[in-house]
Amino acid sequence: MTDLLYSDVEEDLRASVRALLVDRSPAPRVLARVESDETYDAKLWRTLAVELGTGGLAIPTEYGGAGASFREAAVVCEELGRAVAPVPYLGSAVVATATLLAAGGTALLAELASGTRTAALAVPFATGPGAPSTTVAVTGGRLTGAVRGVADALPADVLLVPAGGGLYEVEARDAVREPVTSLDQTRQLCDIRLADVPGREIATGDGAAAAVSAGLTAGTALLAAEQVGLAEWCLQSTVEYMRTRYQFARPVGSFQAVKHRLADVWVGLTQARAVARYAAACLATGDPDTPVAVALAKAHCGPVAVSAAEECVQLHGGIGFTWEHPAHLYLKRAKADAIALGTADQHRAALARLVDLPGPLVEGEAA
Amino acid sequence: MTDLLYSDVEEDLRASVRALLVDRSPAPRVLARVESDETYDAKLWRTLAVELGTGGLAIPTEYGGAGASFREAAVVCEELGRAVAPVPYLGSAVVATATLLAAGGTALLAELASGTRTAALAVPFATGPGAPSTTVAVTGGRLTGAVRGVADALPADVLLVPAGGGLYEVEARDAVREPVTSLDQTRQLCDIRLADVPGREIATGDGAAAAVSAGLTAGTALLAAEQVGLAEWCLQSTVEYMRTRYQFARPVGSFQAVKHRLADVWVGLTQARAVARYAAACLATGDPDTPVAVALAKAHCGPVAVSAAEECVQLHGGIGFTWEHPAHLYLKRAKADAIALGTADQHRAALARLVDLPGPLVEGEAA
């Protein structure tokens, strides 16, 4: 059976990422940043990617990466979720990296591994399971079109653009990137416009589709890990508040209804951890069960994170509803994450196909 | 706006039905009866139908009925639900009566009004919204076929049988009625076999379909009323137990999680009452909103009654899981009622059509 635990190496990795984030990206700083002009924290990202070397965890050593796997990268995502950190890890070190790996590896992969450049896959962040439809056309090697609501593209140097049946590397400076007022303030989306822009083709036909699919699959699995970390912060901070907040001369956490709800959050979180670990482990080993594991992870972890964040706001009462308290950053990311890379509903539909639980026969269809 | 309250007449009716049931059909007696050979209480039914005159509430005075409506009959159903009374009121005084009324009225209607005979519509109790398919054939005025899982047919004198595009009155003694070991022990179903049995045709073609539909519609609306009464018993008995059962030197009902769950049951019940009243009122006045009202009532009241019964068993703890305590009779009826005349799911699907909230377009269908 697949290993669902954390290795010592993974725990060390977690500790160093967490220490960095506690030091450099505490909640008040995140809140200040998302109200600034540059919502992504470039300096933090550089430290994380270059100094801690987490940018190339899933990249083989031949490209200068750490030669670990998406299992280890998932631990980073957990910590980034716990801190709602405004860095393009998911977009660059997971989605773009997995896309490039599947496309066969390019010079860009080495730049991602070394942290010198950052990339993003130019598909809408809400893209669900199944191939996304292309909205960019190619004429004579030049790309024209628009892609809405792309994650982690604002701080990217290179965009990976599915276009006209192929997959292209485009210099981000050649594209127009319009920042979007995003629900998740800690991961600001942008709309991308390409007007006759040069692109390097890195994959074609089925290879391009497979590369994009690999990127989205990895992104989905690791988004589940992010949801685990996020839910854990929500639960822990709520438990802490419930221990210390007195009403009716008792800690609020001594009331049974509060206890039972938090117990349910904990149960869901415990399961989310197992499920997300399973998805990351399948991804890392190329397990044939990966599609099931990934759909399961997103279908389960999304609702768990949303309900953890919703309970966090509710049980914090008035203070949880303020701008000043970080709970809302988690609520917004939880809800956005639940939509990103396909809703739980879409992933349940994918599971129905994968595990042979089809829907009702459509009238006229043969039994 | 439709009157959603109970009139004084209705409250008087409720009081007399309740007094009868408290006196003649307390829980231990119901439990003893459902373990006997005759699971229906014929004597109680006679008193209810004849002496209290509730059998003909919805039957016009010209047929010897009380000339009231299904609104008043709904109050009887609430009380019968509260007592899980083993009488064929729903089958005879509601479903069969509404069917006969729609079919144009026959001599049988007068017999139902006077309580001298009892009738049942021979369709499976689980029949959902939409016309049931006929499983009985007619040859030369004689009926042959089988109908499975019919409610209230065991104590019936006459069966109303949809067959070969028409609707027929069949003497029950001419049919073979095989008792079914039923989930709801207080409303035992039977399988009916008809082997070349004589029938009186009382409606044909569209008229027959409309009559059956009217019977099922009335049955569905009043089943919702039964669910209200049932849920109310479950809530009340649970509250009472929670007040008096001590654990940890406190009444169990003083624990907040218990309180909140019972508060939620109460909220659902309060809504169920409004919704069931609305359905009964629409039915009584022939309101064009009746199909919506009835589907809404069944979609809402079914789950409310089931969850009230489930909470009743759970919060009674060990004792609620015993045969000796009546909670299980309510659980079984609640779950059976939730399936009877269409599940909440089927009625939500009906609502989707009625209020223009269609499902996804099937592939290839025009937008």
Next chain:
Amino acid sequence: MPEPLDAAAVQARVADFLAAHDPATTDRLEFLRARFDAGLAWVHYPPGHGGLGAPLALQAGVDRAFAAAGAPSNDPRRIGIGLGMAAPTILRHGTATQRERFLRPLWTGEEVWCQLFSEPGAGSDLAALATRAVREDAGWRVTGQKVWTSGAQLARWAILVTRTDPDVPKHAGMTYFVCDMTAPGVEVRPLRQLTGDAEFNEVFLTDVWIPDEHRLGDVGDGWRVAQTTLMNERVSIGGGPLPREGGLIGVLARTWRERPELRTPGLHDTLLRLWVAAEAARLTGERLRQQLTAGQPGPEGSAAKLVFATLNQQISGLELELLGDEGLRHDDWGMRRESIVDFAGRSPTYRYLRAKGNSIEGGTSEILRNIIAERVLGLPPEPRSDKDIPWKDLPR
């Protein structure tokens, strides 16, 4: 005591009044003041205080008649706290002078009211509040911090609950005042919410002087007076009859109908469940109104706000998932100084976020469930240690 007026008699008075005061030509404020003086402001109030001592049920007909005549309105949404909470409290617990002074300009909207109840340390447990009022000469010096005050920046007056005796159990040592919001020492700071808006305020009171004649009720009787206020807060949430799909479910249903490409089988099931829940809630509200009209007020009102909050949260949550891509976009994070919640007019993300407040503001859903369980169902209270010890000794 004379028989209360019936509908016909009240409508006759409206007709007489409109004949004497042409809405088209009478100055707005003059018209409203005259309407108040004619007892047609709130007909169930006593004569002399804007009413006729008539049944509450007749008010809706009066309002409709004035609206039909094109009469100016007192803009009830703008002055909701005054109408819904301050007025009934002043009527019940105020002196004749206080009623005389405050009720008319409150109803006409000349003076806006706000509410100074909640504190950072006293939310659900309002009786734990710490804002101190100390007697000084012919009045009181008040110091403390209040939160979640909507409209404080617009208000002329506030209803205020304070701690006047820390040495007795918490419910016994409170006193209720009318506070002049223009008095020195009153500082209003906007309080920003997770939507980005600042609908509410924090209000800091520093040695604010309140004359004793602005005390409402006896010294130490503040808890009982506050109950009147809070009971009316919950009642006022009911509102008028709602048409089918009148709430947020209508917004969602419209999107569903107009955007077939967004539909999925799974979301369809959830949509239908919510439609059923919303329609059940609507009919329950309608039944409650019929009970009130028939003079049979039931306990069902306790559930309305609880259900409303849950529905709004679930519906707006589903809307975002249905919209997918578009559900990731917000309209504006800027700090707006709105006092009115515009669910339908803002973005789906705003609805989702703002609805989170529905289960917190004006009594949390947890407290409402406690109330239903204890007051409606009669379940036993939690064991309590805070009722018999002096406020100052409470664990906090």
Next chain:
Amino acid sequence: MPEPLDAAAVQARVADFLAAHDPATTDRLEFLRARFDAGLAWVHYPPGHGGLGAPLALQAGVDRAFAAAGAPSNDPRRIGIGLGMAAPTILRHGTATQRERFLRPLWTGEEVWCQLFSEPGAGSDLAALATRAVREDAGWRVTGQKVWTSGAQLARWAILVTRTDPDVPKHAGMTYFVCDMTAPGVEVRPLRQLTGDAEFNEVFLTDVWIPDEHRLGDVGDGWRVAQTTLMNERVSIGGGPLPREGGLIGVLARTWRERPELRTPGLHDTLLRLWVAAEAARLTGERLRQQLTAGQPGPEGSAAKLVFATLNQQISGLELELLGDEGLRHDDWGMRRESIVDFAGRSPTYRYLRAKGNSIEGGTSEILRNIIAERVLGLPPEPRSDKDIPWKDLPR
């Protein structure tokens, strides 16, 4: 202390044992007794008591090796209470004589055990129990009523908790015994459940004499001893690894696949949600097993039974709605005297009804949530009044 044996060493002992005791020709009981004596019964138990002091994780391999060799089994399902609850308690709290006397016939199945803990007035609050044990000569006279005793009609011995001192707080006045189920005064009556079956019993104890050498642990120390029993009850629920769709979800999925005519879009959504929940629970169980194997026991075990109950109830509830017509039919209301719950082998209605017990038996879901909240999350306990007053003065 010597190093514990590793997997290879243990397997070598199994091989040696099998070479010396041919499963095909050795008498069943003789084989089992010899296996016990060889320390291959439960390898984590100490030598001399059926074990080798080896890691618990090696047991599964031993069992597999014996099964592969066609060795007779001690039929663990039949003697689950002895294995899971009595044995660890006797091991931990029993005297050398008691361990010697009881463990071997317990493991071989020669003597079946049952558990006399719950009482009508002491369910979730076990420490409130009222069964009195009064000292008499060299033993005790026990009188009281116990409930929810499965297998009492088959049992030779029971583990029993009693009240020996009513004058001290409830946790302090309890004493734990081994009770001879064949002793005069022990009366077993079947207790019928809502399924119609009588899986359990009520056990009436009337002046039952128990020699003092059957006391387990000190007088007054019964609560602490019972904790060992209960902790092992919860752990033992884990069981072996489950394949995908291994639980009730598999039954439902099979029906779904084989009966396309029953499918609806709404039920499809619910089915998929439950499939996800069941698979998440399965992987969580797997992760827990890996943690235990790796010597990192986490608190996740507390959730397993809670989740199992909820899943069984939801899945069996959906199954009935899916089946419609057939869901209204039960298989048999007759009073069966079953001790084993056969979810898969009985009707869907049986599954639905029996699953209701899953959230009551062996610790209610409410108590499990309390435990998670207080012991795992560290939330503060309820205010309690029952810990410091004599048992006899408790409100009840």
